[in-house]
Structures are given as structure tokens and as C-alpha cells.
Amino acid sequence: EAGVVQSPRYKIIEKKQPVAFWCNPISGHNTLYWYLQNLGQGPELLIRYENEEAVDDSQLPKDRFSAERLKGVDSTLKIQPAELGDSAVYLCASSSRALGTQYFGPGTRLLVL
Amino acid sequence: DQQVKQNSPSLSVQEGRISILNCDYTNSMFDYFLWYKKYPAEGPTFLISISSIKDKNEDGRFTVFLNKSAKHLSLHIVPSQPGDSAVYFCAASAKYGNKLVFGAGTILRVKS
Numbered sequence: 504e505a506g507v508v509q510s511p512r513y514k515i516i517e518k519k520q521p522v523a524f525w526c527n528p529i530s531g532h533n534t535l536y537w538y539l540q541n542l543g544q545g546p547e548l549l550i551r552y553e554n555e556e557a558v559d560d561s562q563l564p565k566d567r568f569s570a571e572r573l574k575g576v577d578s579t580l581k582i583q584p585a586e587l588g589d590s591a592v593y594l595c596a597s598s599s600r601a602l603g604t605q606y607f608g609p610g611t612r613l614l615v616l
Numbered sequence: 617d618q619q620v621k622q623n624s625p626s627l628s629v630q631e632g633r634i635s636i637l638n639c640d641y642t643n644s645m646f647d648y649f650l651w652y653k654k655y656p657a658e659g660p661t662f663l664i665s666i667s668s669i670k671d672k673n674e675d676g677r678f679t680v681f682l683n684k685s686a687k688h689l690s691l692h693i694v695p696s697q698p699g700d701s702a703v704y705f706c707a708a709s710a711k712y713g714n715k716l717v718f719g720a721g722t723i724l725r726v727k728s
Contacts, residue, residue, distance in 0.1 A: 536715070559715060604662055
């Protein structure tokens, strides 16, 4: 069974530029999560989707961050414009309603110059 | 407000010995706890979990213990192997499948 797929794996951009990350969850998983991980810290939830619906986006900085999960499968996380402090690893995870355990993708490492 | 704390940033253990990683939490609403292992440049990999109705869960070399009164859990790895060297994250949620709150991680080094 394929795991959670994320792309790109690495991204370097200049500040004020836009950037987008893509996630394909494990087949059949209806819950999708985006986490942010800063260096030396654990992941922190940005947004959680149940199918197409964002059910918890309280930690998403909505002035510059946006996310979508069309058709309840793939998801895209966007930052516009990026700031220096956005340099981090962006992790996507998914879980099935029955199991609940979250499985993570490899992450996208973002560097904002 | 750190709801999940891993107070040891790093741990070094000899191959074959026991590794004990500790985690404390403050939110009494947490009822599901997990341990994840993370290698460099990879995402966290699920290792083992425990619900609040249990005090112990075992899977091969890995055992998680939960002490609800002390709001403390620990992960025991016996015997430790060099391939276990990684960052270990403790995580908790208030509802199965809900958002996870992570600790800052503990770097485990197993020396051969």
C-alpha cells in the first residue's frame, strides 16, 4: 500500500514569493492533516480535513496561508506571500475514520531567503 | 503552553540495553497517546499507541506504559539496536483521530 505522497520535497524561494505544497493521502483515508514542524520542535497542526470539509483550521494563519481539498482526496497548501519565518518542514498526514492513527508523508522542506 | 513535554532532548544507550523515553502531559482530556519515530529527511513513522483505558501496550521490542494519575507515559525499547537511533516524538489527542499534540522530541543514539 502506498504511503502519503508529498511534493515537492524541497523548495527554496525568496521572501514575498508564493509557494504551494501538494499532498496525496493514503487511499481510502478520509481525514487529512497539514502540520508545520519548526527545527527542534514537534509538528503542530495547521488544518484538518474530513473529506472536503476543513473541520479545524484554528491554527492556520489565514492572512497568508490557504488550503483546499477538492473532491476529498488530494490537498494543496499555499503560502502567499512567504515570509522568512515560514522556513520549516510542512508535513501532511492522513487517517481513516475507523483506525484514527495518523500516517505521515516525508514532508516538504521550505527555505525562504 | 506546552501540553506535551519530553524533558530529555537526547539519550545515549549501549546496543542490547534498554532505552527508556519519557513523556509528560498536562491536559487531562487526552485519552489517546502515540509514539512516532523520525529519521532525518523523513516524516514521522508511527511506532506504537495506547488508549487511556490501558496502562500498558506491547509490540515486539517496544512497550508503552501509561500512568494516568501522574500524567506520564514512557516508551521502553528492549533490546536497543543501532537502527533505533532516531528522534522519538510523543503525541497525544483528546479524541481518537483528532489533532495530535506533539512533544519536542528526544534524540536516541544507540551505540554499537
